[in-house]
Amino acid sequence: MDKFNELVKRDLSLAFRQGMDSLMVVAFFIIAVVLFPFGVGPEPNTLAKIAGGTIWVAALLSSMLSLERLFQTDYEDGSLELLALAPIPLEITVLAKVVAHWLTTGLPLIVTAPLLAVLMQMPTEGFIVLIAALLLGTPTLSLIGAVGAALILGSRRGGVLLSLLVLPLYIPILIFGVSAVDAAIFDQSVRPHLVFLGALLAGSMALTPWASAAALRQALE
Amino acid sequence: MTQFFEPEFKGQDLVCVRGERTVFRGLGFSIAPGGALILIGPNGSGKSSLLRMMAGLLRPAAGRMDWVENGQAEDALEDIDAHGARLHYVGHHDAVKPVLSAAENIGFWAHVRGGGQDGIRDALDVLDIKHLYDVPGRFLSAGQKRRVNLARIIAAPAPLWLLDEPTTALDKATIKRLEGAIQKHRDAGGMVVLSTHAEVNTPGAETLNLADFACKAPLDEHVMV
Amino acid sequence: MHRFANPTRFLKLAAIIQPWVAGITLGLFAIGLYMAFFTAPPDYQQGESVRIMYVHVPSAWMGMFCYAAMAVASAVALVWKHPLADVAGKATAPVGAAFTFLALATGSLWGKPMWGTWWVWDARLTSMLILLFLYIGYMALQGAFDDRARGARASAILALVGVVNLPIIKFSVDWWNTLHQPASVIKMDGPSIHPDMLWPLLIMAVAFKTYYVWILLVRIRQELTANKVRILRLKQVHGG
Numbered sequence: 001m002d003k004f005n006e007l008v009k010r011d012l013s014l015a016f017r018q019g020m021d022s023l024m025v026v027a028f029f030i031i032a033v034v035l036f037p038f039g040v041g042p043e044p045n046t047l048a049k050i051a052g053g054t055i056w057v058a059a060l061l062s063s064m065l066s067l068e069r070l071f072q073t074d075y076e077d078g079s080l081e082l083l084a085l086a087p088i089p090l091e092i093t094v095l096a097k098v099v100a101h102w103l104t105t106g107l108p109l110i111v112t113a114p115l116l117a118v119l120m121q122m123p124t125e126g127f128i129v130l131i132a133a134l135l136l137g138t139p140t141l142s143l144i145g146a147v148g149a150a151l152i153l154g155s156r157r158g159g160v161l162l163s164l165l166v167l168p169l170y171i172p173i174l175i176f177g178v179s180a181v182d183a184a185i186f187d188q189s190v191r192p193h194l195v196f197l198g199a200l201l202a203g204s205m206a207l208t209p210w211a212s213a214a215a216l217r218q219a220l221e
Numbered sequence: 222m223t224q225f226f227e228p229e230f231k232g233q234d235l236v237c238v239r240g241e242r243t244v245f246r247g248l249g250f251s252i253a254p255g256g257a258l259i260l261i262g263p264n265g266s267g268k269s270s271l272l273r274m275m276a277g278l279l280r281p282a283a284g285r286m287d288w289v290e291n292g293q294a295e296d297a298l299e300d301i302d303a304h305g306a307r308l309h310y311v312g313h314h315d316a317v318k319p320v321l322s323a324a325e326n327i328g329f330w331a332h333v334r335g336g337g338q339d340g341i342r343d344a345l346d347v348l349d350i351k352h353l354y355d356v357p358g359r360f361l362s363a364g365q366k367r368r369v370n371l372a373r374i375i376a377a378p379a380p381l382w383l384l385d386e387p388t389t390a391l392d393k394a395t396i397k398r399l400e401g402a403i404q405k406h407r408d409a410g411g412m413v414v415l416s417t418h419a420e421v422n423t424p425g426a427e428t429l430n431l432a433d434f435a436c437k438a439p440l441d442e443h444v445m446v
Numbered sequence: 447m448h449r450f451a452n453p454t455r456f457l458k459l460a461a462i463i464q465p466w467v468a469g470i471t472l473g474l475f476a477i478g479l480y481m482a483f484f485t486a487p488p489d490y491q492q493g494e495s496v497r498i499m500y501v502h503v504p505s506a507w508m509g510m511f512c513y514a515a516m517a518v519a520s521a522v523a524l525v526w527k528h529p530l531a532d533v534a535g536k537a538t539a540p541v542g543a544a545f546t547f548l549a550l551a552t553g554s555l556w557g558k559p560m561w562g563t564w565w566v567w568d569a570r571l572t573s574m575l576i577l578l579f580l581y582i583g584y585m586a587l588q589g590a591f592d593d594r595a596r597g598a599r600a601s602a603i604l605a606l607v608g609v610v611n612l613p614i615i616k617f618s619v620d621w622w623n624t625l626h627q628p629a630s631v632i633k634m635d636g637p638s639i640h641p642d643m644l645w646p647l648l649i650m651a652v653a654f655k656t657y658y659v660w661i662l663l664v665r666i667r668q669e670l671t672a673n674k675v676r677i678l679r680l681k682q683v684h685g686g
Contacts, residue, residue, distance in 0.1 A: 006332050017320035078314025085276055086333045087306035147607055151600045155590035164586055165604060168579040169611050172618035179625055196621075200614070211607050214524075218599040221279050240593050241673070242680050 003088050004096050011100030025066045025105045026112050032058035033116045044121045051120035052130065052181035053174075056137075058116075059109050060170050063138060066105045067145035067166070068152075068159050070097060071216065075153045084220055090213040094150075098142045098209075106138035122185070129184035129194075133177045136197040143204040144169050150215035173200060228290030229253050230275075230297070230381055230412060235284035237270045243436035244270055248284070250429055252412045254380070257403070257423045260416040262431030268416035269313070271431065272385045275414060276310040277301050306334065308381040309374035313389075315366040316373075319359035323350065323369045326358060327376050336377035344376035345369075347402050348395065363390040375402055382406060384415040396421065453670050456530060460663045467660045474653035481646035495559045500646055502552035504654040505545045506570070509577055510612075512542025512658065516584070517609035520602035530666070532598045533673075535605065536588060537665035541658055543581035549574050569623035573616050580608045 015021055036054045040046050074080040083093050113134055114127055122130070148166040152158050180193035231251045237244040244267035252258050260268045273279040275286065277298055287294040288307070297304045317326050327341050345351045348368040353361065361369065367390045374382060382403070388396050400422050403413050415421065482500035489496035519535035522528045553571050554564045565571070588601040 003333055003335075006329070010329050014318060014320060076314075077318070078312055078316040079318070081276075081278060081310065081312055081314075082316050082330060083333075084278065085305040085308070085310055086330075087302045087335070088333060089302060147603075151587060151604055152590070154596065155587070155600075156592070157590060161583075161586055161590055164579070165583045168576050168583065168615070169607070171576060172611075172614050175618045175622040179622065182625075196618075203614075207610065208607075211603060215600065215603050218596070218603070221273075221596075221599075240595065240680075241677055 004092060007088070007093060007096035008100045008103075011097055012103065015100065015104040021066065021069075022104045022108050025062050026108045028065060029058050029062040029109055029112055030116065032061060033120065036120070048121040048123060051117060051122035052126060052178045052185070054120060055113055055116050055122075055130065056174050056177045056181075059113070059134065059138065060141065060167070060174060062109060063105060063141040064145055064163055064166055064170070065159070067101070067142070067149045068162050070101055070146055070149040071153055072149070072158070075219065080216065081220055084216065090216060091209040094146060094209045094212040094216070095205075098139075098146050101146075102139050102142045106142055109138060110134045122181075125187070126181045126185045129190050130181050132190075132194060133180040133197060136194060136201055137173045137177045140173050140197070140201045140204050141170060143201075143208040146212045147208050147215060150212045150219060153216070153219040173197065176200070228288045228295075230286070231289050231294070232275070232286040233284055235271075235274065235286070236282040237267050237274060237279070238282040239267070239270055243282075245431055245434035246283075246436050248431070248434040250414075252381075252414065254410040254412060255407045257407060257413040257415070257426035259421075259423065259426050259428045260414065260431060261428055266431040266435060268431055269385050272310070272383045272414060272416060273312070275381075276308060276383050277304050278310075307379055308383055309377075309379045310383045310385075311370055311374060311387050312385050315370040317358040317361065317366045317369050320357060322355040322357050323353045323361070323372075324355060326369055327373045330373050331377040334377045334379070340376040341372075344372040347375050348372050348398055364392065364395070367391060368395060371399060371402070378411075380411050382411065382413045382415075384413065384417075386417055387415060388417050388419040388421060453530060457667060457670060460667055464660065464663045464667075467656055467663065471653060471656040471660050474649055474656060478646055478649035478653050482650060486643050486646050487640070492560060495556060496643075498552050498556040499643075500650045502549055502556060503647060504651040505549035505552060506574060507651060508654045508658060509542055509546035509549050509574060511655075512538050512545060513577060513580065513605075513609065513612065516542060517605045520605040523598070523602050524606070532602070533666050533669045534662065535602060536598065537662055537669060539581060539585050539588070539601075541661050541665075543578060543585065545654070545658075546574055546578045546581060550578065567623070569620045572623070573619050576615055576619070577612070580612075584608070 033054055036050065037047060040050065071080060074083065084090055086093070110131060113130055117127055117130055145162075145166050148162050148169075151165060152161050155161055176193050176196045180190050180197065183190045183193055229251060231249075233249040235248040236246045237248075244265070248271070250258060260271060262268055270279060274281055280298070286297040288297055288304075289295075316330075317323075321329070323345065324341050327344065328338050331338065331340065342351065342354070345354060348371055350365060350368050350372065353365060353369070358366065358369070367387075371387060387399060391399065396419065403415075403421075403423060407413060413423070413426075415423075478500070482497055486497065486500070488494050516535050516538045519531045519538065523531035523535060550571065553568075553574070557566055557568075557571075558564055584601050584604055587604055588597045591597040591600065
């Protein structure tokens with residue numbers, strides 16, 4: 001546990017000292033959402049109808065874009081080899097890196113989301129559920145994305161390839177995330193939707209570190 | 222100084238396949254506590270691959286590696302974390318983070334291996350870079366980064382050192398210091414495997430010529446597909 | 447296991463099997479298509495357009511079957527390092543993608559007379575579309591590395607991740623679909639189907655399967671030969 005914290009701390013201090021990364025993700029998130037009123041028109045009813053979906057799609061994309069670098073720098077400067085050789089199971093190392101990634105990108109997205117919900121005229125009933133759904137959903141995005149980020153190490157086309165691998169796997173989270181928000185707005189029970197998001201989180205917590213570690217090991221061979 | 226009374230490290234019948242080519246085959250080695258093994262051979266003969274294989278990063282296509290203690294052989298690759306704890310690997314990259322100071326860089330790796338922070342200053346001193354203690358990695362030259370990387374392996378003791386061309390970017394005086402560190406490590410019962418183009422003075426070291434294990438067969442069964 | 451791991455032995459075996467599989471496939475297609483077009487009755491609601499089903503449904507089945515086959519081959523390749531499994535997985539992917547695409551295309555053609563539009567976000571079609579994306583990702587990852595062995599290993603891991611995710615995707619798409627419009631789903635499952643329609647459907651399904659085996663054999667043989675050529679080239683470059 002001590003070593004786990006040390007790993008998280010290292011990634012956090014790297015992220016903070018290199019700065020900007022979190023800010024850029026948030027900026028992308030805002031811009032991506034702001035594009036929609038230009039696309040569909042500023043009519044409040046139209047915007048309110050698509051608010052939940054828009055915010056979720058933008059969150060998906062921002063999370064994915066920031067994931068490309070998750071293992072990349074460590075892979076390039078040789079740190080990843082040393083992490084693989086360190087006497088910590090690689091699965092734990094992956095989990096620590098994902099936690100750090102979520103703290104630096106997922107969390108800022110959640111903080112920004114209510115602001116965007118206001119811009120998109122989302123009914124206030126949806127706000128709390130939007131945040132809850134994002135809290136349950138974005139860690140899953142990071143976990144699944146980590147597998148993709150590990151798989152593309154050393155490949156010829158990184159970013160585009162990552163989106164091709166990861167986005168189809170994000171669809172269930174998108175579906176349950178948006179349906180939870182819609183249920184709240186239409187005054188239906190949000191529990192089943194949130195339960196599924198929680199189940200997806202639990203499942204991916206158990207399985208994806210294993211897959212990511214396998215992907216990293218083969219990348220280092 | 223930590224004393225190692227570790228078992229021997231042995232490999233036998235190792236086969237290395239890289240990119241659909243058998244690099245070497247039937248390779249064996251044995252290193253006793255205090256021993257040193259120098260890998261020689263032309264470019265592409267698999268010196269780096271062998272070191273990565275010893276580290277457990279590269280799985281051999283065939284053959285095995287063991288830690289042998291009192292005649293008991295224990296498969297090195299079975300518990301990869303325990304194996305990793307027994308060794309230090311210095312590869313082509315120095316793993317120095319630009320935004321962390323030399324001490325933070327070394328300290329992190331020491332911590333991950335369960336070591337304390339007290340060895341850092343001494344380790345930096347061994348390589349004559351004490352003055353770089355809190356200098357961020359981005360200000361370091363290639364030679365200085367290499368020295369930080371070497372200080373890393375001195376700061377947290379492990380019995381087996383795997384050094385892939387450790388003298389790259391080092392000047393003569395620093396190579397002397399490295400030789401001293403290697404000797405001290407061996408005197409304490411440590412083992413060293415290194416590949417190098419420059420002369421590194423390691424008295425009593427064995428030499429392994431990888432050209433002897435090159436694969437000559439036109440099509441061989443390990444890369445049939 | 448390693449009795450068949452030897453590609454030379456496999457090649458000999460494949461050379462014997464292949465003409466038989468080809469013959470069976472052509473025969474089944476001839477019978478199946480004849481029945482589908484001439485003996486099977488038109489649907490009382492959909493009329494003649496129901497005959498698209500005899501291509502659409504087997505393609506959809508094969509799209510899913512091929513992904514499962516790919517995942518099994520990937521698991522075998524990763525766990526036992528079976529040299530043929532890699533090649534089999536690689537050879538299956540484009541075939542599976544083609545079946546999936548065929549299912550989408552025929553589904554769309556079928557949709558036009560039924561729904562009056564080329565595309566409806568029907569749960570089944572949507573799942574097939576996502577499956578097609580998974581195939582494309584697999585093939586893209588496989589080709590993205592200079593070292594072919596890396597591409598094979600990475601895509602094998604992806605196939606396993608995908609196969610775990612498929613039921614979840616399927617389930618969530620169904621969920622999503624029931625929340626929105628209850629589309630007129632193509633109902634072809636269940637025992638209610640008339641035997642006159644069931645027989646051509648089953649024959650076509652078997653024909654598709656043997657066609658897959660045939661193509662798989664061709665592609666594996668081709669791949670093995672290409673590998674041999676490449677290895678000989680490499681030997682020239684590296685001497686020895």
